[in-house]
Amino acid sequence: MVRQLSVFIQNKSGKIASVTRTLYQNGIDIRALSVADTADFGILRMLVSDVEKARTALANENCIVSVNEVDVVAVPDRPGGTAEVLQRLAEANIDIEYMYSLIDRGTSDAYMVFRLSDEANTNNVLEELGLKTVPGKMLGLN
Structure with a gap:
């Protein structure tokens, strides 16, 4: 988070x-x-x-x-990368309260910032997709 x-x-x-x-x-x-x-x-x-x-x-x-607290998730920076993550969250009945993106020039990933309804289930869905939340220190945040 x-x-x-x-x-x-x-x-x-x-x-x-x-x-x-x-x-x-x-x-x-x-x-x-x-x-x-x-x-x-x-x-x-x-x-x-x-x-x-x-x-x-x-x-x-x-x-x-x-x-x-919000989740920052590294999403594959390719066509359909974000759509795949959003589809899986929808299938798991995880509501997105809001989301926005950020760019880190030092990586090939896109980052999505999520405020989600079901934190415990979110981690399972992300793990199934091979995605992980990104710690703030990795993005230059305290």
């Missing part, structure tokens, strides 16, 4: 820039980022180099921040 930072932001111009600027000013690297929004608010989900430092820096800027 990898620790993910979620920042709740108003859906207004410049809010994401403000968050990323705060992270930059505190020497924090963003390794992956996803935005989900509604008309009024959004959730900025990120994998960052130092979760606790990021949480503190953003809280000091009056941001609403939470930390939760």
